[in-house]
Amino acid sequence: MATIIKRGSYQFQATIRRKGYPCQTKTFETKRDAESWARAIESEMDSGRYVSTKEADRTTLHEALTRYAHEVSSQKRSHRTEARRIVVWQKHPLAKLPLSQIRGADIATYIRERREFVSSGTIRLDLAIISHLYTVALQDWGLESLDNPVLKIKKPAPGKARERRLEAGEEERLLIACATSKTAPWLGAAVGLAIETGMRASEILSITWPQVRLQDRAIRLEKSKNGDSRTVPLTRGAVKILEDLPRSIDKRVIAAFCDSNGLGCAFSIVRKRANIEGLRFHDLRHEAASRFARIFSAQELAKVMGWRTLQMALRYYHPRLDELLEKMG
Template sequence: MSKVKRPAEPEARTRRLLPGEFEQLMIATQYDIDTPPESKSERIGAAIVFAIETAMRAGEICGITWEDVDLTKRTVYLPKTKNGNPRTVPLSKKAVKVLEQLKTLEDCKRKAFNLKSDSLDVNFRKIRNKCLIDDLHFHDLRREALTRLAKKVDVLNLAKISGHTDLRILQKVYYAPDMGDIALMLD
């Protein structure tokens, strides 16, 4: 076994939404933030918006229960996350609006989105393919969200929001600023 080499780690994904892709996804899901998302397709649209607003993973979104949501404080408590540490995620006004619409639905009385993680993934891929969008995964929305959030909060708060304990991973994998925007900040 001394001559066997460990396989190389795959390259980190760098995919973000391209101009117009978000709008295509919303048209395909028929999701309107001002209307409760009753169909599964609309529910996927709501999850897409929520993921971009919160940087939460698919499993975290699907696991949200109303007892963990505090709309007054605009937070969601995640008791179980990928790294095993619980965290509280702040909610933008748009994320709160998504949850408020879901709260009105009869089948969302326990779990906010009433979706299973594997169902979210399969349906997201179907919608993506229907839009002829190439190589976009639901998890890529996390990178999109963290890059957007980096314009609003400092890196330590960004790590708290995302649950990253290693800032190098956050910087390498998820944070993808446009250097043209950074150049404008220098003036």
């Protein structure tokens, strides 16, 4: 039988002592809540369903995120980007709460707050970290009593797929602006390779010269974003870009940037200088896919672009009306 002790004017402490189980103590604002909690715990003990929440009660979200960053996130290719998201999470008031006390309602409130500042896609990526953290805590850290709060709420709908492609004259203006930037010639090379090969920014920045086979017109990516390796065929334009580049001491092909965030910032500067609106570096991958779709089948396009499913072809292929009419004859 649980013991309920009044502590102060507005606190009631419930204590459960039962042979074979660790002592359980929790404080509530009302006696009714204390009795309700005690009955629920004792019922779980009677039926053999009880799992101690002691470790989950001691571990805050901030502490769990630190461990997650060290043990899990650091092993991902996108660890730098994810590290920035983790820092943002650790500054949020929810980070001070124990893992066991974060509820779906707390996550729903977080979503409402963030909607004022960021897109639904950013929020979904933020939630993915917390959801995976709880999964890891349950499966690998032994915190079996946890419920994943992210699974109890409705996530924001994915944003509309982007269809932005290069318009008439934009490629030329963009490359001219790149040639006069502080990061020339590497920024122009990165932009050119994105258009000519369809590689992701992270893939372009990871290339080293030993991976480049100019004679075979190919680049071997040992590990892409989805974890697979693939060979990227090179157009003659891509070969020319690579032949004109200086060789860096560290063997990196694009030597001016540490990560895709730095490349994105430099791209944003030259985009504005070229008087181009609404274009992102990743849109160049859409441009490449749309150009390749004119000569490759869907299966070939998936191989070239590094997609695991043909569904991605529908997301990236954005034909213009004149291109469709040309095919119709």
